[in-house]
Structures are given as C-alpha cells and as structure tokens.
Amino acid sequence: MHPRTVNTLRQIKDSSNKYLWADPAAPGDPPTLWGYPVFTTTAIPITETQGTSTDCSTIYLGCWPEFVIGQRKALELRASDAAGNAFEYDQVFIRAIMRVDANVRHADSFEVLKGVRP
Secondary structure (H helix, E strand, O other): OOHHHHHHHOOOEOOOOOEOEEOOOOOOOOOEEOOEEOOOOOOOOOOEEEOOEEEEEEEEEEOHHHEEEEEOOOOEEEEOOOOOOOOOOOOOOEEEEOOEEEEEOOHHHEEEEEEEOO
C-alpha cells in the first residue's frame, strides 16, 4: 500500500477500542495490520479515479508464499567488445539478460482493494 494509506489505517480501532495497526515488534520487522505484515511503496498511485473521487489508491493483499517466480534461463552477463566512447569516460558496457516470469498458485490467495481514500 501507499504510505498515505498507512497514515489513515494507523488511526482505525476495533470494537474493543484497540488499534488494528501495530508498529514493528523488533528492529527489521514490518509493521502489522490485524497481525499481517504491511509493506509500503510510493509506486502505488494516490490519484486514481473511483466514481467522482480522484484521490484514490489501491491495496494489494496476498498470501505471498503462493506467489511464484520462475526462472527460465540463468543470468547472462556480457561485456561489450566495441569501445565506442567508453575509453574516453573510463567505462565498460555490460549487458545482463535473465528470463523470468511470475504467477500465483491460487488466485483466491490474492485480493486487490481499489478505491481506497485517505
């Protein structure tokens, strides 16, 4: 989720007046919401349109062990044999190629919540 969404969720309490949000239990641990780890990124936009609102965002929920990454080919590294202007700038041109794909084992293990407002 976007950090702005976290700021909203940190204020929500359950019926026992306890916060649903919990700060990290130990250094290096993620914060949790209902006991589930939460990770943030600003790569998720906060300007999505949902109905008449233009300040919406999205939350991605998932059982991440059900997300698999397949690697078809080992990492291939090649240094260029054509210098171009590399000598002038003390550079070496390197190309890295790796073929991978990703998928989920069970679609029901993931959910996308759209239209999340601050």
